[in-house]
Amino acid sequence: MAFEGLAERLQNTIKKMTGKGKVSEQDVKEMAREVRLALLEADVNFKVVKDFIKKIKERAVGQEVMNSLTPGQQIIKIVKEELTDLMGGEQSKIAVSERPPTVIMMVGLQGAGKTTTTGKLANLLRKKHNRKPLLVAADVYRPAAINQLETIGKQLNLPVFSKGTDANPVDIANDAIAHAKEEHYDYVLIDTAGRLHTDENLMTELREIKENVDPAEILLVVDSMTGQDAVNVAESFDEQLAVSGVILTKLDNDNRGGAALSIRAVTQKPIKYAGMGEKLDELEVFHPERMASRILGMGDVLSLIEKAQENVDEKKAKELEEKMRSATFTFDDFLDQMEQVKSMGPLEDLLGMIPGANKMKGLKNAQIDEKQLVYVEAIIHSMTKKEREDPSIMNASRKKRIAKGAGRPVSEVNRLLKQFEEMKKMMKQMSGMQKGKKGKKKKGLNLPFM
Amino acid sequence: MSFFKKLKEKFTSSAETTEVSNKYKSGLEKTRSSFSTKLNDLVARYRKIDEEFFEDLEEVLIQADVGVMTVMDLIEELEMEAKRQNIKDAADLREVISEKLVEIYADEDNTAEAPVNMQSDGLTVFLFVGVNGVGKTTTIGKMAHQLKQQGKKVLLVAGDTFRAGAIEQLAVWGERAEVDVIKHNAGSDPAAVIYDGIQAAKSRGVDVLLCDTAGRLQNKVNLMNELSKVKRVIEREIPGAPHEVLLVLDATTGQNALSQAKTFSQATDVSGIVLTKLDGTAKGGIVLAIRKELKIPVKYVGLGEQMNDLEKFDPHAFVYGLFSDMLEKE
Numbered sequence: 001m002a003f004e005g006l007a008e009r010l011q012n013t014i015k016k017m018t019g020k021g022k023v024s025e026q027d028v029k030e031m032a033r034e035v036r037l038a039l040l041e042a043d044v045n046f047k048v049v050k051d052f053i054k055k056i057k058e059r060a061v062g063q064e065v066m067n068s069l070t071p072g073q074q075i076i077k078i079v080k081e082e083l084t085d086l087m088g089g090e091q092s093k094i095a096v097s098e099r100p101p102t103v104i105m106m107v108g109l110q111g112a113g114k115t116t117t118t119g120k121l122a123n124l125l126r127k128k129h130n131r132k133p134l135l136v137a138a139d140v141y142r143p144a145a146i147n148q149l150e151t152i153g154k155q156l157n158l159p160v161f162s163k164g165t166d167a168n169p170v171d172i173a174n175d176a177i178a179h180a181k182e183e184h185y186d187y188v189l190i191d192t193a194g195r196l197h198t199d200e201n202l203m204t205e206l207r208e209i210k211e212n213v214d215p216a217e218i219l220l221v222v223d224s225m226t227g228q229d230a231v232n233v234a235e236s237f238d239e240q241l242a243v244s245g246v247i248l249t250k251l252d253n254d255n256r257g258g259a260a261l262s263i264r265a266v267t268q269k270p271i272k273y274a275g276m277g278e279k280l281d282e283l284e285v286f287h288p289e290r291m292a293s294r295i296l297g298m299g300d301v302l303s304l305i306e307k308a309q310e311n312v313d314e315k316k317a318k319e320l321e322e323k324m325r326s327a328t329f330t331f332d333d334f335l336d337q338m339e340q341v342k343s344m345g346p347l348e349d350l351l352g353m354i355p356g357a358n359k360m361k362g363l364k365n366a367q368i369d370e371k372q373l374v375y376v377e378a379i380i381h382s383m384t385k386k387e388r389e390d391p392s393i394m395n396a397s398r399k400k401r402i403a404k405g406a407g408r409p410v411s412e413v414n415r416l417l418k419q420f421e422e423m424k425k426m427m428k429q430m431s432g433m434q435k436g437k438k439g440k441k442k443k444g445l446n447l448p449f450m
Numbered sequence: 451m452s453f454f455k456k457l458k459e460k461f462t463s464s465a466e467t468t469e470v471s472n473k474y475k476s477g478l479e480k481t482r483s484s485f486s487t488k489l490n491d492l493v494a495r496y497r498k499i500d501e502e503f504f505e506d507l508e509e510v511l512i513q514a515d516v517g518v519m520t521v522m523d524l525i526e527e528l529e530m531e532a533k534r535q536n537i538k539d540a541a542d543l544r545e546v547i548s549e550k551l552v553e554i555y556a557d558e559d560n561t562a563e564a565p566v567n568m569q570s571d572g573l574t575v576f577l578f579v580g581v582n583g584v585g586k587t588t589t590i591g592k593m594a595h596q597l598k599q600q601g602k603k604v605l606l607v608a609g610d611t612f613r614a615g616a617i618e619q620l621a622v623w624g625e626r627a628e629v630d631v632i633k634h635n636a637g638s639d640p641a642a643v644i645y646d647g648i649q650a651a652k653s654r655g656v657d658v659l660l661c662d663t664a665g666r667l668q669n670k671v672n673l674m675n676e677l678s679k680v681k682r683v684i685e686r687e688i689p690g691a692p693h694e695v696l697l698v699l700d701a702t703t704g705q706n707a708l709s710q711a712k713t714f715s716q717a718t719d720v721s722g723i724v725l726t727k728l729d730g731t732a733k734g735g736i737v738l739a740i741r742k743e744l745k746i747p748v749k750y751v752g753l754g755e756q757m758n759d760l761e762k763f764d765p766h767a768f769v770y771g772l773f774s775d776m777l778e779k780e
Contacts, residue, residue: 040518043704046509110727111583111700115615143591143622148615151636155614196729223583227515227704227736250582254669255706278582278612 028060028075035079042256045231048086048265055082080292086261087288092245092270094125095216101134101180101188103213107206107241108221109233110194113249115145117221117275118191119152120283121247124273126158127281131186136176137162138169138209139193149191156280169193173209190215197236206241217244219272222259224251230259231266238267248286249275260291329424331380331388338373378406379416391417490544499532499540507547514735515704520742524550552765554742564722564747566762567693568658573651575659575684575691578724579677579714580698582665585726587616589698589752590660591623592760598627602657607647608633609640609680610664620662626757630654640664640676641683648687661692668713681718694721696749699736701728707736711744722749725763729754 032053039049059078096102104121106114122133135153137160139145146162153160161176173190180188192209195202210218220234220243237243246267248260251274260271271291276282380388382405387394394417403410504525511521527550528543537543568574576593578586590606597604606624608631610616617633624631632647644661651659663680666673684692697720699707714720725737728751737748748763 037518040512041705043515043706046512109702111585113583142619143626144615144618147618148613151614223700223702225581225700225703225706227702227707228513229515229702230704233702250667252669253581253667253706254709255704259704 025061028057031060031075032057039258039261042258043225043227043230043262044258045228045262045266047231048262051265052082052086083261083292084289086265087292088264088268088270091285091287092272094129094272095244097216101177101185102217103177103188103190103215104217104219105190105192105206105209105213105215106219106221106247107192107237107243108194109196109223110142112194112221112223113275114194114221115139115148115152115191116278116280117247117249117273117283118149118189119156119158120275120280121219121273122158122187122189123156123280124283125187126156132184133158133187133189134176134180134183134185135160136172136188136190138172138176138190140165140167140169140172141193145191145193152280169205170208170212173213177213188213197233197240203240210241218242219244220246220263220269222246222248222263224248224257224259224274225253225255226259228262231262234263234267234269238269243267243269245270245272247271247273247275247283252276252282257291264288331383331391331420334420335377335380338377375406375408375412376416379403379408379413382406391420499538499543503540504529511735515739516735517705517708517739517743520554520739523742524554551738554738564749564763566749567721569693573656573659573688573691574693575648575651575661575688576694576696577661577663577681577684577692577718578696578698579663579718579720580665581667581700581710582613584665584698584700584703585752586610586665586698587619587623587662589696589724589726589750589760590620590662591627592752592757593750594623594629594660595627595757596760597658598629603655604629604658604660605647605651605654605656606631607644607659607661609644609647609662611636611638611640611643612664616662616664641680644680645683645687648684652688668710674713674717677714678717694749695719696722696724697746698724698726699740701725701736703736705736705739708739708743711740711746715744715746720746722747724748724750724752724760726752728752729759 035056036049036053039052040046044052056075056079059082060075094104106118106121108114118135122135125131125133135149135158137146137149139149146165150160150162161172161179163172163175169192176188176190190209190213192206193202195206197203218241220237222230222234226233234243234246246260246263246269248257248271251257263269264271271286271288273283274286276284379402382402387398387402399410399413399417403413406413507528508521508525511524512518516524528546531537531546531550532543535546537546578590580586587610594604594606604627606620606629608617608620610620611634614636617636621631621633630650632643632650634643634646640663647659647661650656661680661684663677664673666677668674681692681695695718697711697714699710703710711720711723723737723740723746725748740746741748748765751761751763753759753761
């Protein structure tokens, strides 16, 4: 696929430059070309790319690179800095009105993910900010849109305000606010119908809602897979409504999300959240600097580390470390560890965050089969307590019983036992090496079965 | 006869084709005006063809979401062609540009249009696949309406058991088009619903069975496996089916559409593309890239929000829509 080729080429160019002691103007030109291609292939708008490349070139041939000891690295630093700068360095928070309820309008094209995102945002406001949100179903056009929001409301156990499909969206919004004031809701989230930015009637409807409810936030929901047109959409919505921020959806896909950069560069509006999956708790605060790496295909180490910290129980990690050192690591510990890694999200996503992972042989197109993990679990669960603690007692009839219990062939049981033994050996060696520098080990990143 | 004249003649020869091309013209209003205005601007600005000219042409095409690799190949070919035919005038190259674009659109196997595999008798099964929010359910609604108008007996299967409200959405479309919908409860096994749909279609003597599926991102391996299973169920129950596996693509999508086309093809052997929301976006160039890189033809296009705004894809009409400004100037 074209795209993988580009990411690889970019990394090769970077690699070539990293080792260089001196950078010629030709080198800079070549680098700029590769960066340009990578950005274009990531769907960054071509005008934005043009300005960006100009800036990079200016800085790269200037003093700061030529006088540097490692000009190659210096250039990469410039690219990342400029990209992060363009993305808007700081994270941005959601508004709170002085007098509740805080009204939020969700707007965007059809199919961007407004309704799902409305539910996710309400869930986040309740869970992380401890607020009381009201969902408002103002999409009276798309068949079953109200039904969709109501179902989401039920799943989250959150109230949904609706007046059916015959009501006027402006009236729905007004009545919802009145209802929210009476019932002391903190937030009112209005899910509006998807519409084209060029549809004058529907855009007028949005302006009317806005004038009536005076929202603290108008959030533009944008599909992260959007191409060059993202700029037109964002500009147009912003011109007509003065959007206050952006939510990027479907970012759990394998796209580069260059649209994020374009929208940011053109509208100067912050991207506040990113949709990371179909489940209703998969809405994350947007980190501009990480997006910069993603667009360039440089991986996302920060996210990986944070994910590990979030999900790995520190006490358990300590215990595990102790066990590894004393080599009393059992199958039960192994299970524990597997659980922790699994809670960090799909393995494939984790791999995607490791820089250069797409370059490693074997990992390049690795499709990690999560089922294998389920099989491993099943095998371990089929062992007796004694077997888990001391696998050395394993004999043919025990193995046969385990295989039968797990519904897997004996050969798989054998393989797991062998891997487990090897792992233990490795741990012994590792802990031996580590004795000198205690505490330096990265916790949570010991993934024995990867 | 020049290439443009031929195209023009083709579309003014009969009343029926004129109607079709008018629909394309209005649906593609924005596409056409922006793309060919730019192309004309470009040609007007440059009298001589030089490196700068090709650089700007590259930008025009990239902005239409054609894709970097496709554009670079195309530019290279154009440069060669310009040298070969000794074209120095930018205006003369305009024709070569559109000729090359048509070549990719229409002349892949020397067939202008990719026919839709509709059985003349017996059951025809279409399976609709795609990522979230591209318009699968809406497309099925529109298609059901049109087939019904043609006097076919149509049945819909609500295979999207995952997304909240999806089953109800299809049910509303079923009511509008006055066709039956087979559905299970939300959260049930999609393969089982599809199986029931097939059995119902067989016993009710249905002509066309349209199967909806849940939107899924192509990098979710287990969801793609689920889709393969749905397809296997259809294959097993009806030899030769599904007769079409249609990947629904949002025309607003950028380069990721290529990845979608590739991965969905691996899972379900996509036979054609439905390009939706072409009335709203200013671009449609990704079709060119997909056709060139993956050889998958576009079979239908969504050109608006009305029941009738689903058209069979006609590459010539499409290109005519893109270039009609230029054609009329000749």
